[in-house]
Amino acid sequence: MPTPVSTIPNLGPASEAAFARAGIHSAEEIRAMGADAAYLRLLQADTRPHFIGYYVLVMGLQGRPWNDCQGAEKAALRTRFDELKAQAARTPSNKRDRLRLEAVLDEIGLREPPK
Template structure:
């Protein structure tokens, strides 16, 4: 019987549900993929990127407490996290209900937005 995702230290029911949405249903699958590929699968399935979530996964796969990541190691993980976000970029734009073109136009300020309601004084 496969080990549940939540058997990995630092991961609980919310992580288990997120990995299931990404098509990953066991701790063995995550270990086989490794932290980077597993987290990229989460991003591609619609999970919003969060640095703590990434390094919690890395620490858990190493059997370490989530808050054991510090200094140069944390800085290096931030660089990997940013690279994963960049790689998943088109998928992240689509998770917000926009096409790649719409996301780019929005970034440039070309997409028409609904007017912001004014506050009454």
């Protein structure tokens, strides 16, 4: 049985819903993808980019409190966040549309979520 996304430290029901809309339904999927790929999927599914949301995910996957990110580490994460935003902007609209469609099909139960 998959583990809920909200079991990752710092992530709650809103994050879980956003990941579900992006077609990601378990903490295992996020861990396997890594923070950058998982956050990119959120952006490609038209989740509004938010730096805090990104570094909260990174910190959570490391088992750290969300506010543990400071100084040079936070600056480096900001650079990665900006790169992910730029990459998402380059994603062809047909791929974004497919990701949104898959998420809707998952949500209404017409497609088996990935395990």
